[in-house]
Amino acid sequence: MSTRYLRYLIPVVAVIVAYSGFRFGMWLFSRGSGLSPEDERWIDEYHGLAERTDQSRRLGLSVEPSKIVVRVGQPIIVKVRLVNKSKKSLVLNSWLRPYPDYLKSNQFPLKISVERNGEPLFCRGNPEVRPPHTRKDFFILEPGASKEINFDLTSRHGSIVWDFSEPGRYVVSVWYESYLTGRAIGVKAFTGKTNVARTAITVLP
Numbered sequence: 767m768s769t770r771y772l773r774y775l776i777p778v779v780a781v782i783v784a785y786s787g788f789r790f791g792m793w794l795f796s797r798g799s800g801l802s803p804e805d806e807r808w809i810d811e812y813h814g815l816a817e818r819t820d821q822s823r824r825l826g827l828s829v830e831p832s833k834i835v836v837r838v839g840q841p842i843i844v845k846v847r848l849v850n851k852s853k854k855s856l857v858l859n860s861w862l863r864p865y866p867d868y869l870k871s872n873q874f875p876l877k878i879s880v881e882r883n884g885e886p887l888f889c890r891g892n893p894e895v896r897p898p899h900t901r902k903d904f905f906i907l908e909p910g911a912s913k914e915i916n917f918d919l920t921s922r923h924g925s926i927v928w929d930f931s932e933p934g935r936y937v938v939s940v941w942y943e944s945y946l947t948g949r950a951i952g953v954k955a956f957t958g959k960t961n962v963a964r965t966a967i968t969v970l971p
Contacts, residue, residue, distance in 0.1 A: 875944035
């Protein structure tokens, strides 16, 4: 074989070897994680999905406090409103309990982030893990329709509670984010992330 052909053959062989190594590495990963090689599609479905979704275009969200100034010990009631801005029905996750965003739960889509005087406020309690969703755990939001959720941030939500006992300025950020497709149970659920809505609440002594 001439030297001219070897110059073209060597890069081709290198690419084939690299791809084979990648596939073998993915196979080892799936073995270690308890996934079969056929389940690689699930890995790809969740990794980087937020960047591939059309954020804020189909599902909108707003947040409004009942009071922007409260005293220590008083409830902090907020109203969250979800709106279907598309021309098609959306199937949504009904587990709309406020959930800390940093706990990264895919079961609870209503994410909450709280800051006190510019610093992150972490909740107290342990994250909750529920059994897998069933069909009844999703609901349909028709085009143009909305759903409102009211909750008290000073109350316990499951085993989680935020501490608003210190006076200061609190900024609450809320958004809906879910990547449960519902495929396994015959549901085609909305996946993605809405806009992030924010509201400020001042807590006085």
